[in-house]
Amino acid sequence: MNPLSRHAFARCGIAVALASSAVVATPWVASAAENRPPSQPALSELTTGGKACVDGADRPYVGTRPTLEAVLRDPDGGRVSAEFEVSWTDASGAGQVRSTVQTTAKSSGSTFSWTVPTDVPAFTDVSWRVRANDGTLWGPWSSDGGSGACEFVYDTEAPAKPxxxxxxxxxxxxxxxxxxxxxxxxxxxxxxxxxxxxxxxxxxxxxxxxxxxxxxxxxxxxxxxxxxxxxxxxxxxxxxxxxxxxxxxxxxxxGEGRTPVAAWTLADAAGSSEASAEAGGRPAVSGGGVVFGAAGPARTSVTGAVGLDGSDSAYLTSGAPAVDTGEAFSVSAWVRPDSVDADMTAVSQGSGETAGFGLGTEDGAWSFRVGGSVVRGGLPEAGDWAHLTGVYDPVAGTARLYVNGREAGTTEDVSASSAPGDLQIGRTPTGGAGNWRGELAGVRVWDRIVVGAEAADAAKRATVSEGYWALDEAADGSSPERDGGQPLTLGGDATIYRDDEPCDWLDPDCLPSQSPIFGAGHLLLDGDGDFAATDGQGIAAGESFSVAAHVRIDAAAQDRPMTVLSVRGADNSLAEVRYSGASQQWEVALTDASGEPLTLTAQGAWASPDDVHHLALVYDDEADEILLYADGQLSARTSYRPGWTATGDLQIGRSQGTEGWGGYLRGAVDEVHAYAGALTATQVTRLAIGATDV
Missing domain, CATH: 2.60.40.10 (Immunoglobulins)
Incomplete structure (x- = not known):
């Protein structure tokens, strides 16, 4: 507190004494002889606009008139009131003091507050203190005994625009x-x-x-x-x-991200001895364990791949470094391991014991090694293609690994250095992980960071229609596929219902029948052995697939379980989309290669009978997920690694269990779609509103 303020407090002494004597006769307290004065307020229980009580250089600056708060206590446990006081020196050098009228009494230990008056000036050091009264006696000021006052500066001026x-x-x-x-x-x-x-x-x-x-x-x-x-x-x-x-x-x-500084599609013709450069101008010369002409990953723009047998000569090299590993860089490749029981390198750069980076598998997981750090994530599957992207960010100090476009892991506190040595495809020159055994394709290296959206786009695999059955017509016991593929064979008494003679609503003698769900007709099933199925064309259950259809459950059978779609395995249904009569909800029943069952229930989607619903089952092999969409909304989702290897027929209206066929549907089915690949949420929404393709 400044000296003038202290003199001002002293000048108030007489007034304080008078104020103290004026309350002696207050009826709600005991006499002074039986009473102890209130405690001195603790500085730790005083705040200035929510900030701690501080004076000197650390005093708080406030942008609005602050509310002062204090916790006041009475050793006798009685009720107390408060008096706040602020003081400052004005521009003429005169001391100014403002104080509260004594506040309403509260219980001991209560918090008291007071907003400072409007005439407190800006850009001035302001001191404040507080004391308590128990109705008879005043306690000491918070500043007494050398405790010091609380201070603040009222600052109303915003800084200049930066x-x-x-x-x-x-x-x-x-x-x-x-x-x-x-x-x-x-x-x-x-x-x-x-x-x-x-x-x-x-x-x-x-x-x-x-x-x-x-x-x-x-x-x-x-x-x-x-x-x-x-x-x-x-x-x-x-x-x-x-x-x-x-x-x-x-x-x-x-601008758009810079293109790769080095790239090889590895789609060169069978018999080639080197991989032509897509970027960087340097072909990658192959060793003896390399064979060109393998098939590339399906549903991508990569048209071919190179096979490596895992031997010491199973590699390709450009004969030069592709990137400075001490700076930001990224590397990606399509990879297909023949086995997952050993560590293998798909792409690397380094020399001797100095490793710049290595992309491949390690400890049973996909891996990206930068210098002495490694990030692992995702589980390789023998015989399955995956897209890997490794990213080194020296600013953030991170190494990040994307698997099939999804971030699989990040390691922090990574510090890399510029490593000498040539870029290697299929091996690492620093020892450790073995040479690649399997196929590789689409190797790319950037001298920048590849961001998440780019990694996802590079790993994207197209969704390809495998079958579309409009179910508008039937001939010789089957309903055709749009593009001339395998028809749906009708079994039991299944028919294609058509309403070729719609009722004239003005004719009182005409009773209209139920209209087809979409188009000119739909599949009608009576629940007693009726079904439809593909014959010879199945769902590639070892890869991502999607099936979808519109369905209407007959209210007369609403209490029993029924199958809408199923994918047939060797002895049972691998996946089944069904209706639960007990709960009137949609379900997915799954069976993995070992026969272990799993049931998912659609949440927030009521399977109301006699209403048209859209269902879509999606198996995302790259993400190892099963997803169920009901009426265009994602309603159930779980991680799933089924180990499917068989190709299963698509069944409409029934499923196969250990005791044979069952779950026959009573109702109508329309607009059946089958896709290779995982439908996105947007694609499912389009099918739900009646689009014939996505």
Whole structure:
């Protein structure tokens, strides 16, 4: 407290004494002879606008008139009231004091508050103190005995709008700069020397805070573009009182990510001795354990692959490094291991004992090794294609692994160095993991960070229609497939219902029948041995697949379980979409290769009889997931590794169990689709509203 304030407090002594004597006769307290004065308020229980009681250089700055709070106590446990007092020295050097009228009494230990008056000036050191009265006696001020006063500065002026600049991404409207996956440095500065932080956000991102080394100083923001286009950085300077400046808006353009610095499709013709370069200009020469002409991953743009037998000569090399491993880089490849019982390297760069990176398998998982760090994630499956992307981010200090476009793991505190040595495909020159045994395709290396959306796009596998049955007509006991594929053979008394002569609603003698679900007809099943099935064309149950259909359950059979769709295995149904009569919910029943059952129930989707519903079953082999969509909404989902190897016929209206066929459906089915690949949520929604293809 400044000296003038202390004199002011002293001048109040007489008034305080008078005030104390004035309350002696207050009826709700005992006499002074039987009473102890209230306790001195503890500084630890005083706050200034929610901030701790502090004086001197650490005094808080506040942007609005603060509310002072204090916990007051009475050793006798009685009720107490409070008196707050603030003081300051005005511009003329005169001391000013303001105090409360004595507050309403509360129980001992209660919190008392007071908002400082409007004439407290800005940019002035203000002191305050508080004391308690028990109705008879005043306790000591919180500042008595050398405890010191609480202080604050009322600051109403916001700092100036900050400035922003970036060498990588200038705000010049003159073109597209660098690109996705390349960090930009944005320098933010302020002309206000009381700026203690900057709050900022890149449009679409969360708000963050950066603190300069000293008030009014600059900060550097590092930001990684995730997408091309125009981006906006918004920044505000914030002072000690929490006042925020007018936002500075910095607009800049980000280009597409740089293309790979080295790439090989590995789709060269059988008999080739080297892989031609897709990027980088250096072919990859093959060893003796390499055979070109293998098939590439299905439903991708990769048309071929190279086979490696795992021997010492099973590798290809470009004869030069592809990237500086001490800087940001990314590497990807399509990989298909013949076995998963040993560590193997798909792509690497290094020399001798110095490893730059290695991408492959390790300890039974996919792996990406950078320097002395490794990130693992996902489970390889023998004979299955997978897409791997490894990313080293030196700014964040992370190594990240994507498997089939999904982030499988991240390791932090990674520090890599520039490793000499040539790029290797199918082996590592540093020992440890063995040479690759299986197929490889589509190897790419970037001198930048590949972001998540790019990794997902690179791993994308098309969804291909395997069959579409409109169920509008039938001939010779079957309903045709749209593109001339295998028809659905009708079994039992199954028929294609058509309403060829619609009723005239003006004719009172005409009673209209139920209209087809879609188009000119639908499959009608009576629940007593009726079904439809493919004959010879099945679902490739060892890979991702999707099946979908519209269905209407006959209310007359609503209490019994019935099958809508099923995928047949050797002796039973591998997967079954069914109706539960007990709960009137949709279910998925699964059977893995060992015969273990699993049932999923659609949540939030009521299978109301006599209403049309859309169901879609999706098996995502890359993600090892089963998904059930009901009426266009994802309703059940679980991780699943079935180990399916058989190709199963598609069955409509029945399923196969250990005791034979059953679960016959009574109702109507229409618009049946089968796909190779996992349908997305958007694709399922399109089918649900009646689209004939996605």
């Amino acid at each position: 400035s922003v600049s970036s060498p990588e991404y200038p705000d010049d409207n003159e073109g597209w700069h660098d690109g996705v996956g390349v960090y930009g440095t944005f320098t933010v500065d302020s002309t206000s020397d009381d700026t203690v932080s900057y709050v900022y956000d890149f449009l679409g991102g969360s708000q963050q805070r950066a603190v300069p080394d000293e008030p009014g100083g600059p900060v550097e923001l590092r930001w990684l573009p995730q997408s091309a286009g125009r981006h906006v950085l918004s920044v505000q300077a914030v002072d000690r009182a929490g006042n925020a400046s007018t936002p500075a808006t910095y607009s800049f353009r980000v």
